[in-house]
Amino acid sequence: MGQILKIGLIGAGIGGITAAVALQQRGFKVVVYEQSSGLGEIGAGITVGPNANRVINGLGLETEFEALASASPHVGVLDYQTGERLNYIPRGHDAYMRDHGAVSRLMHRADVHAALERAFNADEDSLRLNHKLTDIAQDDDGVTLQFANGETDRCDVAIACDGLKSTIRDKMFPTEPPVFTGYVAWRGLVDRSLVPDVSLDPHFAAYPAEGKMFARYPVRHGTLINYVANARRSGHTSESWKDQTDISEVVEEFDGWCEDVVSIIRATPGGLCNRWALHSRAPLDSWINGRVSLLGDAAHPMTPFHGMGAGMAIEDAAVLARCFEAAGDDWQDALQRYERARLTRANKFHVASLDRGKTYMSSKPDDRKQSPSAGVEDELGYDAMSVTV
Numbered sequence: 001m002g003q004i005l006k007i008g009l010i011g012a013g014i015g016g017i018t019a020a021v022a023l024q025q026r027g028f029k030v031v032v033y034e035q036s037s038g039l040g041e042i043g044a045g046i047t048v049g050p051n052a053n054r055v056i057n058g059l060g061l062e063t064e065f066e067a068l069a070s071a072s073p074h075v076g077v078l079d080y081q082t083g084e085r086l087n088y089i090p091r092g093h094d095a096y097m098r099d100h101g102a103v104s105r106l107m108h109r110a111d112v113h114a115a116l117e118r119a120f121n122a123d124e125d126s127l128r129l130n131h132k133l134t135d136i137a138q139d140d141d142g143v144t145l146q147f148a149n150g151e152t153d154r155c156d157v158a159i160a161c162d163g164l165k166s167t168i169r170d171k172m173f174p175t176e177p178p179v180f181t182g183y184v185a186w187r188g189l190v191d192r193s194l195v196p197d198v199s200l201d202p203h204f205a206a207y208p209a210e211g212k213m214f215a216r217y218p219v220r221h222g223t224l225i226n227y228v229a230n231a232r233r234s235g236h237t238s239e240s241w242k243d244q245t246d247i248s249e250v251v252e253e254f255d256g257w258c259e260d261v262v263s264i265i266r267a268t269p270g271g272l273c274n275r276w277a278l279h280s281r282a283p284l285d286s287w288i289n290g291r292v293s294l295l296g297d298a299a300h301p302m303t304p305f306h307g308m309g310a311g312m313a314i315e316d317a318a319v320l321a322r323c324f325e326a327a328g329d330d331w332q333d334a335l336q337r338y339e340r341a342r343l344t345r346a347n348k349f350h351v352a353s354l355d356r357g358k359t360y361m362s363s364k365p366d367d368r369k370q371s372p373s374a375g376v377e378d379e380l381g382y383d384a385m386s387v388t389v
Contacts, residue, residue, distance in 0.1 A: 004329050006031065008145060008155035010133050010168060012039055014046075014109070015296030015313030016161030017116045021059055022321030024121055031125065031155060033145065035132035041113035044189045044274075045219050045226030047307035048107055048314075050100035050380045055318040057102060058385040061115055068111050069219070071096055071103035075372050076202030080209040083258040086369035088202060100380045106204060108219045108226070112310070128153070133167050138290050157331045158292045159320065161313075164279060166298035172289045178279035181303060183357060184233040186250045188265070188273035190225045192218065195267050198225070198260045207261055208360045208368040214254060214261050227264050228304065229254060232361065233277075245275040278303050280354060283347040288335050295320060299343075300350040305357040306376055308349050316342055318384035326389050337389045345382070352376070 007023060009016045012034035023030045048056065048065070056065050070093070077087035096103040120127075128151075135146040136158065143158040160168035169175050204217040216227040231253050247268045254261055265273075281301055287294040296313030303309075319341050320334075327334035352375055359367045359374070373380070 005029065005157060005324070005331060006155045007324070008033060008143065008153070008158040009161050010145070010158060011161035011163060011298075012036075012127075013041065013161060013163065013296065013313070014113055014116065014310050015317055016159075017113060017120055018055065018059075018314050019159065019161065019295060019317035019320055020126070021116055021119045022055075022318050023324065024126075025059065026321055026325045028321075028324060029126075031128060031153070032120075033128045033131040033133065033147070033153075035130070035148075037130055039113070039117050039127070039129075041109045044109060044187050045217060045228075046107050046109040046112055046310050048105045048112060049308065049311050050096055050102040050104055051308075051382045051384070052311035052314040053102040053105065054383050054385055055314045058318065059119060061119060064115050064118075065105060065107075065112075068115065069105040069107045069221070072106050072203045072217075074202040075204040077206050077208065077369050077372065078202075078258075080207040080212075080214065080257050080261070083199075083207075083260055085202075087371050089371055089373075091203075101383070104380075106217045106219060106226075108224070109310075111220070133162065136168055136171055136292065138292060143291050156291065157335070160292065160294045160298040161296055163297045164281070164301040166294065168292060169294060169298050172292055173284060173286075173294070175281060175284065178281050178301065181278045181280050181354065181357070182232050182234065183230050183278040183303065184275065185278055185304070186229045186245070186253075186273050186275050188227050188247075188268040189219075190227065190264050190267040191269070192223055192225055195225065195260075195263050198263055200225075204372060206360065206372050207257065208362075209257075210363045210368075211361050212254070213360050214257065216261075216264055225264055229265070230278075230357070230361070243275050244272045247271050247273055249275075280350075283350050284343075287339050287343055291331060291335075293320075293335050293338065300346040302350055302353045303357055304353070305360055306349065306353045307372075308353065308376065312346050312349055315382070315384040316346065319387065319389060322385070323389045341387060341389050349376075349379075 132148040207214040323337035324334040
């Protein structure tokens with residue numbers, strides 16, 4: 001029965017492509033509308049925690065992801081000036097399986113997206129590239145989508161997977177523009193061979209200080225080091241991930257930090273890294289407007305301080321597909337099930353991630369040395385593949 005529905009997914013980021021795969025595997029007709037000329041992801045590192053890996057495993061991609069990244073062996077918090085261990089937690093495959101039923105992997109975002117893309121069946125006109133949504137309307141029979149290339153399409157249900165600056169959220173939901181959080185972040189990927197003396201134990205390391213934090217971890221089996229440097233700032237409000245800046249700005253910001261931190265920053269290729277101002281939006285009371293709903297950052301744009309933004313989008317995608325499977329061709333029932341199952345949990349993490357940033361960069365040393373998973377450890381056992389829908 002469900003196959004008669006045409007489900008439009010606006011945006012082919014990690015949330016959108018995961019939803020497409022999960023829905024296709026359940027026999028639904030999906031069309032993914034992507035504004036870019038090709039599939040793919042920008043950015044660098046990404047945390048695929050146990051909660052997200054349960055979905056990956058449920059989609060049949062466990063072997064492929066295992067080949068891309070093994071379970072993270074340990075995490076820790078290090079002193080930003082001396083590099084001394086302040087908090088250290090051994091992890092690894094067996095510990096993750098015992099405690100959470102799935103592992104956590106630190107991966108290159110592009111690798112995650114490419115694996116999902118390979119699982120997506122782009123035949124039968126299920127992918128429309130160069131389709132930037134400009135307007136949306138609905139009536140009793142469906143949803144009309146208008147695009148910047150002049151094309152129009154119809155679908156039975158539309159799911160906004162179009163990120164923080166979601167066109168659909170702005171047009172169809174009572175929302176306010178994204179607000180600058182007061183944090184600026186710089187991201188870079190460094191060739192491991194350029195910094196051979198930098199220790200990668202712990203595998204994920206956070207270096208927090210008052211008002212600033214540096215975090216790094218290896219990706220692609222240790223051949224690259226991904227880093228994110230954060231600082232409280234005013235006056236810079238560009239949200240784009242693509243803004244580049246000279247690393248002299250970052251070196252100056254983290255002057256006096258331990259040698260490992262400074263060495264990684266200085267090794268940034270081309271002397272340039274990506275800079276963006278972290279924005280957020282107030283949580284919504286509902287993600288449904290008629291035949292339209294929200295997913296991922298369009299619904300709950302998160303700061304990166306819990307490393308759960310992509311994980312929440314992956315959870316959304318799995319639950320959405322299961323709700324349509326449970327409801328058959330009753331799209332209203334499917335969307336209501338989806339909202340009931342997801343809104344409270346996602347909004348909780350939306351707020352918690354902002355709070356975690358404040359704790360990471362607190363003026364209190366005891367706050368700063370908390371485990372990177374502080375506040376979410378008990379949530380990592382969530383199973384989007386079996387939670388009640």
